[in-house]
Amino acid sequence: MTPDLTALADIRTLAGSLPKPDDASIEAARARQDQLTKPPGSLGKLEEIALFMAGWQRTERPKIDRAQALVFAGNHGICARGVNPFPQAVTAQMVANFEAGGAAINQLCRANGADLTVIPLDLDRPTQDFTQAPAMTEAETLAAIRTGAEAVDENADILLLGEMGIGNSTIAAALACAAFGGAPSDWVGAGTGSDEAGMALKAKVIADGIARHGTADPLMTLANLGGREQAAICGAVLAARLARVPVLLDGYICTAAVAPLYAEDPTLLDHCLVGHASAEPGHARLTLAMHKPPVLDFAMRLGEGTGAALALGIVRGALACHNGMATFAEAGVAGG
């Protein structure tokens, strides 16, 4: 369900009218959990995940028949400042690798049963260097949001989001810093392979970008400092919400991509879980600030949606227990 946006400020209006989780379904699911053959609460976070899914799917028995994975790719003008040791051509090369089935995300989608679609966004037309100009015009940002939104299958039972884009760990740090403050260096990590000098450069570039554009309007910050894949991720998150599809975000880049939405209104992300804790040092700070404890923590820092795809297996396990277990009465076990 593509949101009807003619300006970024329309997201502000949209926020008040979005679907909420269904409390009756959550209560019914909780009542079911209390009857399953296990000590109460002994499946820990698996039980919380099942309730989360119940609320968004509006049913006591949430399921995953169709898991959709979307990976958005973009290129960034900020690379002109030397923030990444790899050439921007790698973005398109990795898109080809995704399409040929050779990347990590292909293997993890296959292993965990997700249908992967890769969407490159104008790779031959990088955004502007945000130290010199807004990264994107409002119209370009809205176009990328629309592309992301239109890619969402409204009938999916869960949506996984990932990204690829040389230079986008700098974009992530800029968006996180703009949304939550602190020094740029608080949000900067090695990314694909920056050394100390490279990280210092990233921090300097972010400081210049924030000084130029300010941070007063979180939604305009997405245009000023973001990239097309970040805007597309925001669009997919909004479209999923309108269709009540729960979302697994990936790691640092993906979480930072939706930081402008959080800064605008935290409830915009109520239907989103963060799939894993990235090894990028800014991610722990970011997930704490956004009250989104990651599902997994394997010190991964690859992006592509790999942490979300791995977390899908956990959600599947949670629902397998929730739906498949016998109740005390059914099993003739004492203690219910």
Added chain:
Amino acid sequence: MTPDLTALADIRTLAGSLPKPDDASIEAARARQDQLTKPPGSLGKLEEIALFMAGWQRTERPKIDRAQALVFAGNHGICARGVNPFPQAVTAQMVANFEAGGAAINQLCRANGADLTVIPLDLDRPTQDFTQAPAMTEAETLAAIRTGAEAVDENADILLLGEMGIGNSTIAAALACAAFGGAPSDWVGAGTGSDEAGMALKAKVIADGIARHGTADPLMTLANLGGREQAAICGAVLAARLARVPVLLDGYICTAAVAPLYAEDPTLLDHCLVGHASAEPGHARLTLAMHKPPVLDFAMRLGEGTGAALALGIVRGALACHNGMATFAEAGVAGG
């Protein structure tokens, strides 16, 4: 491969001659990882897991075609002391639930592709109350070890271990306390549902058991304080090692079951990973003492092998990436 044991002390002799991981396979697997289309190390712990599997399977390309899950069940004389709010009959009821496919472990084995076998051990003949006598004779302990060992499929690619036994969180705390010292209360948690008074009673009972039997001989401690499912888990771990089958242990009960082996010789467990961090408070202390950081942490405390079965999905994901990803050269991606 059933170890040839005529006395518990034979495990001491066995320890020196066990298979070790194959360094050449690990190095070949590492060299492969360095060529895959990702920044070096960016799959974090997934890469470590793939190397672990490579070493034990003695191949650059470890696989999981057959995952075997074994759940051992036993009853405990210590229940006569009132350490558990549920009757011992629940152990057999839960075994029936496993056999009917209604328990959490059934769902998680199905979701993650493991073949489950449940092995009840003389449920109508509980062990002795260890405050009054050794829980098991040496012969009974060896018999349970043999049952566990014989259940292992030497052709499995990975073995998952779990347990069921009313009262066995007290057994776990006793074995952990005997192996690693500290106060009994350091190792005691709520188990299936003990309150404060119940936990104090558990600690008292453990102190009595340790005072009676001492802890000088770790292997005799397994007989003195353990149970049949704990001995069977030790037997399965040893048999898996002889067949070079890597093992996923479950949570607190399972890790504590092999604490006597660790106390005898830590290398006995080199082929074992701990699947998840249990919410039982003693487990964090135990995995730290045994240098076995758990794969997952979902605040689960159900046992049955549920944490091991959930971790199997992560191991599958690690191997899917390791085997399925394209190299830089294959994909035509710069940066290799």
